[in-house]
Amino acid sequence: MSIVFLLIPTLAMAGGDSTACGEILRLNQIQVIGTHNSYHLRPQEPLFSQVKAVYPSAKDWDYSHLPLEEQLANGVRSFELDLYHTPTGFQVFHVPEYDKESTCPLFLDCLEGVRRWSEENPTHVPISFLLELKEEEAKYST
Numbered sequence: 001m002s003i004v005f006l007l008i009p010t011l012a013m014a015g016g017d018s019t020a021c022g023e024i025l026r027l028n029q030i031q032v033i034g035t036h037n038s039y040h041l042r043p044q045e046p047l048f049s050q051v052k053a054v055y056p057s058a059k060d061w062d063y064s065h066l067p068l069e070e071q072l073a074n075g076v077r078s079f080e081l082d083l084y085h086t087p088t089g090f091q092v093f094h095v096p097e098y099d100k101e102s103t104c105p106l107f108l109d110c111l112e113g114v115r116r117w118s119e120e121n122p123t124h125v126p127i128s129f130l131l132e133l134k135e136e137e138a139k140y141s142t
Contacts, residue, residue, distance in 0.1 A: 030125050034078025039092045039110060040065050041101035051098045061094065067103040068110055072117045072127070079114075080130040083107055 041064045043051065051058045065071065068079060083090045090107035093100040104110035114127060 025125065027126065032077035032125065032128070033075055034080065034128070034130075035065055035071060035076055036080045037082065037094055038065055038068060038071065038076075038079035039081055039102040039104050040094055040099075041103060043099050043101055047098065055098075058098070061099050064101075065103060067113060069113045069117045072114065072121075072124075077125060078128045078130070079110075080132065081107065081110060082132045082134050084134050 040061075042048070043058075043061055048058070048061070066074070071079070081092050082094055083092060084096070088106070091102075092104055092107055092110055093102050104113060118124065118127070
């Protein structure tokens, strides 16, 4: 079961990315670029080849994103994260056991990186997060 949340943190302030001095933007006046599975790193070999042999659509996992702070520096303002609750906190990864590589393994790591960037760029437009809370077990075995 997946539960999806949209979070627009208050650490973001409307006003600086593309507005004239003194102009105030409303949230519905903002259009941003976002990334899906924003944390994702290509799975490591040899596991990736083994998974693709059993689950051919795993070929779609053959990509990596930059860390969130670097994506922000490149203009991305919306992130989608898959969260799994574990004893160590909310982990951020794609598929249990098979596709767990992440630029920010814990949700707190993701938020800390965004906070650092936000503090260095205080006039940015709001940054949004689509949080997908996951509970699924791995459905495929090798």
